[in-house]
Amino acid sequence: MLLQKQTSSELKGNPSTSEVWHIQMLIGQHDYCTGAQAECPVQLSQQRVVVRYRGSVAVNCSPSVPHIGMGWEASEGAVPKTSNSLITWRVSHLTEWDIRPVCYINVNHKEQCQVELSITIYKTPDSVSISIVNHTGPMIAGRQYELQCDVHDVAPVQYLTVKWYKGQTLLNQTYFTEDSKIPVNETVTLLIRPVRADNGAQYRCEAQLDLGAEGPQPPPKETSDPLYITVQFEPIINENKLPSVVPVFRGYSEEIVCEAEGNPKPTISWILGTNDIVYNEVLTISESTPENVYCVAENYVGTTTRKVKVFVQGAQAECPVQLSQQRVVVRYRGSVAVNCSPSVPHKGMGWEASEGAVPMTRDSLITWRVSHLTEWDIRPVCYINVNHKEQCQVELSITIYKTPDSVSISIVNHTGPMIEGRQYQLQCDVHDVAPVQYLTVKWYKGQTLLNQTYFTEDSKIPVNETVTLLIRPVRADNGAQYRCEAQLDLGAEGPQPPPKETSDPLYITVQFEPIINENKLPSVVPVFRGYSEEIVCEAEGNPKPTISWILGTNDIVYNEVLTISESTPEYVSCVAENYVGTTTRKVKVFVQGNYAFVSFFLFLQIATITIIQFA
Known part of the structure; x- marks a missing residue:
């Protein structure tokens, strides 16, 4: 009873830690020796340390109650049992990877408890x-x-x-x-x-x-x-320096230049006719040059060809007639009118053509006119009889064009969503277009030009063309819009801007494996003993991923939010999964001691003793 009175008197004030410890020792209510820091009356200066391999480390351990001995157990830097009030585990050259330092305390002759220091030893790559x-x-x-x-x-x-x-x-x-x-x-x-x-x-x-x-x-x-x-690629011919139609005056020569970029540097050659090849960037053309010549840029990666039409002007230098237009471009079923006038007295002149022919006349100006042009290979000729024995003529260069009936885009041998990283083939179908040698098919993703294809066939009548493009979509392409465009580049005499037809857009869905938001889910999460915390695992994926947590060997929680506490395993893993793939993020649960909670708990115990005494 003397003890009780003494204790009751002391409890009316603010009991010291040693007094609390003494009271608990006497009434047998102490439970420090389970080995957890929140229950063991020692405090570490750092709850977790990160040390470079072969680096130094020092962590203090101090008691919160009287004791009969405390020390550090460790395979390096052990501190023998001492009665000091602060001991330091210190290693100047840490070389043991799996070291587990433990600070222990003997609160009496029978009981001992300990706290293990959480330590991570790291080494940067060699x-x-x-x-x-x-x-x-x-x-x-x-x-x-x-x-x-x-x-x-x-x-x-x-x-x-x-x-x-x-x-x-x-x-x-x-x-x-x-x-x-x-x-x-x-x-x-x-x-x-x-x-x-x-x-x-x-x-x-x-x-x-x-x-x-x-x-x-x-x-x-x-x-x-x-x-x-180093990336090697097939040549690209500079079209700005090499137009598709080049005029040359009869009796004169011109130089045309074919420049091409490629890696390796391409060789440049010109194809003139069946077997005539000129190896040079520069080609000299004249009235004797074939009507169609081809620049060929070639390296071992590939070959690119550009067709050039040589248009001979100034036929009137020999034949005394002049055309109001040297070349005309007419839409199929469109109208056309070209004048022909003599430069000398004549015995008669006219137009020869399968449509719009003009019979011979003594007029000083005659017009070839067609209001509804339907012949693809028409070749109008203006002729003049300068006397009863001599006749000469000039042929009008004419291009008849037709825009496509339709331009459509599709995916070859595939329907539904695409998988990130896999390869797919897009197809563009251009129906009923002429002349194909002036056609360019362009591929777009959104507003970005991806590729373009030219054609070298020499055809005057409408044809169908199919062009393909290989793509390998990534997650950023989900919802992207692809389209193809057919454009007729008909030269300076053609309509400006060049006529074009565009497919309906093709919107693609890209499915990809989940990405876990690491900003919202750190790799190490602290939790105070006696309390719980919620951690959130968010993941982006298509299809939307399912979220689960793996705790231990067989314990799985299906939820984005996981409640952790001191009883949670040291490592938990968030698993984000859809049928495309699985992504896992590992989280270390680091249990921290709650000393404020321990002190409050002791105070409640002392208050309980006081109530019992006064009762």
């Missing part, structure tokens, strides 16, 4: 290197290649992120779920399909260790040496 798998030398535009990033001797791998860059643009990143403390080697690959604009592009990969708030800031990272790629 090297990070980038290479091309099974390939050396230049790449070919449009083909697929595999890049490989090798990360050597890094720990712990579950905190590693490997990032891929082209120049300053982040292309992709990979995370790891293996739970390993010792250094490992990791290999990551990336598929690329370079285009001509990628010639000289720099690729690199970067290994970054995201060690949480206790780790170094910014997170340590190692970057590979840059990989510069």
